[in-house]
Amino acid sequence: MGLQHIEGVWEVEKLCFTTPWSKESFEKEVTDNNFAFYLVVLDPQKEDKVVAYVGSWLILDECHITNVAVHPEYKRLGIACGLLKILQDTVKLRGILRITLEVRKSNDPAKDLYKKLGFYEEGIRKGYYSDNNEDAIIMWLNLS
Structure with missing residues (x-):
């Protein structure tokens, strides 16, 4: 992602999350x-419109996924799965051994996707989401 993608990423973010990150947050990232x-x-058919993104932080030998989002018009096409597989392959080449993320306890479709990709549940962050105080499930994936 480059600065030229910020507007499109922010549009997807606003469509997908109840408490979206600000455009400035993505610019700072x-x-x-x-x-x-x-x-x-x-989507090359639509002037390179951003249809999905994944954000992460690479710290030492771990990757912490911060955001995964797919534009609602492009859901159920396998984009999130493919994007996460590319992330796994790319960060593994950079020496990353494990990937972690938090997911809403109620977000069964996302949890199912992560489990399909080999993630496992490792803990709970109580009241993690500020919009409704929902718990987050901590998930991990070992790449080694």
Whole structure:
């Protein structure tokens, strides 16, 4: 992801999350955060419209996924699965051994996708989500 993708990523973010990150947050990720690693999926049929993205932080030998989102018009096409597989392969080449993320306890479709990709549940963060105080399930994937 580069600065040219910020507007599109932010549009997807707003459509997918009840408490979206600000556009400025994404700009800072690209310009100021040396740990940030983002991938975007573009639709070449629509002037390279951003249709999905994954954000992560690469710290030592771990990857912490911060965001995964697919534009509602592009859901159920396997984009999230493919994007996460590309993330896994790419970060593994950079020496990453494990990937972690938090997911809403109620988000069964996302949990099912992560489990399909080999993630396992490892804990709970009580009241993690500020919009409704929902718990987050901590999930991990070992790449080694």
